[in-house]
Amino acid sequence: MEATNSLVSFSKIYKYSKPESSHFQDLLAVEAPLQIRLEFEKNKEWHKKDLLVTMRSPGNDFDLALGFLFAEGIIESDRDILLMRYCQQVKPEEKGNVLIVKFVEGFEIDLKKLGRNFYTNSSCGVCGKTAIEAVKCKNHVLPINPEWQLSPETILRLPEGLLSSQTAFKYTGGLHAAALYDQYGDLLLLREDIGRHNALDKLIGACLKGNIDLSNEKIVLLSGRVSYEMAQKAINAGIPVLLAFGPPTQLSVDLAKEKQMTLIGFLKEESFNVYSGEKRIKIVGKKIV
The missing domain is CATH 3.40.140.10 (Cytidine Deaminase, domain 2)
Structure with missing residues (x-):
């Protein structure tokens, strides 16, 4: 089960504004690290690999992992994934912040793509890819439907x-x-x-x-x-x-x-x-x- 969405939190702040100042509760955007851990079968043995740490707003973590794996070309569809769950064997402060993605048996994973040492933060995106070739877009040209135009x-x-x-x-x-x-x-x-x-x-x-x-x-x-x-x-x-x-x-x-x-x-x-x-x-x- 996915963790509860928690995009915002309350914080007591001091606000200065002429001609007077005051204390009040303010809403802040929540930011927390998410680690994505992969489990896959290779040579009839199950392997584990930590793929990604990203700073994100908690909530919709399963969507985040699925979209990231697809956008990076690691999977072709959600059918490549057997299950996703939060790791329970973690420190209390890490609960809900370590996500396990287990691929279906027989799924052939490209280990070169997993060797990019992904690390992302909330402003820069993915850093640390090991070669320029790794970021090249290899997708085909998008088709244009002449009968569809936006006004x-x-x-x-x-x-x-x-x-x-x-x-x-x-x-x-x-x-x-x-x-x-x-x-x-x-x-x-x-x-x-x-x-x-x-x-x-x-x-x-x-x-x-x-x-x-x-x-x-x-x-x-x-x-x-x-x-x-x-x-x-x-x-x-x-x-x-x-x-x-x-x-x-x-x-x-x-x-x-x-x-x-x-x-x-x-x-x-x-x-x-x-x-x-x-x-x-x-x-x-x-x-x-």
């Missing part, structure tokens, strides 16, 4: 909808979000986390678990910027349209163009920038350069 009006109404749906963000201001929408701009799924990468992993994992096809006329909106890794995760999951409130990096734009993913940044209530994949955007009477 600018649909895109422009997404920011207000996301902010109104981010319950924990309203009270703390300290959480990122990854949101899934259908072709009409209706919210289907939302995940929040202290880390941008974790929020997207949680969303991808939830979609895998719920048998939601991300490649079928779906839109994903991110609350932060788009790094190469964020674009890579989206492409690996088959997401055709990726939007963000913040800017993309040059490398993420190059990757999006190569894989034909529609990448939009600086999304506001009245404007947005299209960096790649403009064929999926319906612009009447104007050409996107």
